[in-house]
Amino acid sequence: MTTGSLSPHILMTRKLESIFALSDEERQALQDLPVRIKTIKSGQDIVRIGDRPTQCCLILEGFTCVYKLTAEGKRQIMALHVPGDIPDLQSLHLKVMDNSIAPIRSSTVGFIQHEDVRQACERHPRLTAAFWRETLVDASISREWLLNIGQREAYTRLAHLLCEFLLRLKAVGLVEGDTFGLPITQVEMADAIGTSAVHMNRILQALRADGLIQTQGTQVTVPDWEKLKKAGDFDPVYLHLEGGET
Structure with a gap:
């Protein structure tokens, strides 16, 4: 959307x-x-x-x-x-x-x-x-x-950030099913989670290989939300959403 x-x-x-x-x-x-x-x-x-x-x-x-x-x-x-x-x-x-x-x-x-x-x-x-x-x-x-950035491994960092994006975009009605747009380059994502662009590419490949995400262009699909949450050590309480996890 x-x-x-x-x-x-x-x-x-x-x-x-x-x-x-x-x-x-x-x-x-x-x-x-x-x-x-x-x-x-x-x-x-x-x-x-x-x-x-x-x-x-x-x-x-x-x-x-x-x-x-x-x-x-x-x-x-x-x-x-x-x-x-x-x-x-x-x-x-x-x-x-x-x-x-x-x-x-x-x-x-x-x-x-x-x-x-x-x-x-x-x-x-x-x-x-x-x-x-x-x-x-x-x-x-x-x-x-x-x-x-300070305590999680890079793989977990990225999984966590993708969980966050899904919920924040869902809160404003910009998620279709389990797919959302992610208009950000690997270099910018690397700057956000504190790793190199080369390592970012490896992490994305690993997340795809593990079945946590599917990507097509700027679109990201999360086929198994609970599995991605676990991989990202993700607890949405810090987002303080009115409806909780939506």
Whole structure:
């Protein structure tokens, strides 16, 4: 399933409702938020470290990554975001960006002015709690990623990350059966789990050989969810989904 037929407001509402129960009035307030849509090409940053943004970005189509560079130019991907996510929501309260955000391939994003978000939250105070919960879940995912990179073997790391993607995409209605789109290169995936591109290729081959995943282009199919969960040492509690494991 693609996001082409889904409006920005539907995606944002689906994402927030996967972690927070919204009222009809709150859904309408989200619907009323002005969104400026823009396609960002691969190689361009959406926002850079040191920027002082006056708007948040809502991911509409494609994936984006949060990353930082060492002084030598080595990149570490700190987070990956999927449609419905607002990866720079913290910029509402932290004036200076301490990380950069870039698209994985060409991606479509919607920009929402900070002032519009603040006004919606003032009129509907529970939206403040919803957005706060969104940032708390983002922090929870970061903690799990730290454990993943620091303590799990590369094979387990990748299996874990694929489990996470399936549930996060399912939460916004972007999984068909047991298949989802994964628009990310092996080099980018390697940067996300802390391994080399060459080793990433070997891990993918091993996951396919073990029957944990099937791939066709950018599509990934999970034929046995329980088997992939076990291989990835995956417990979805850190995603804090309202319906639990969906």
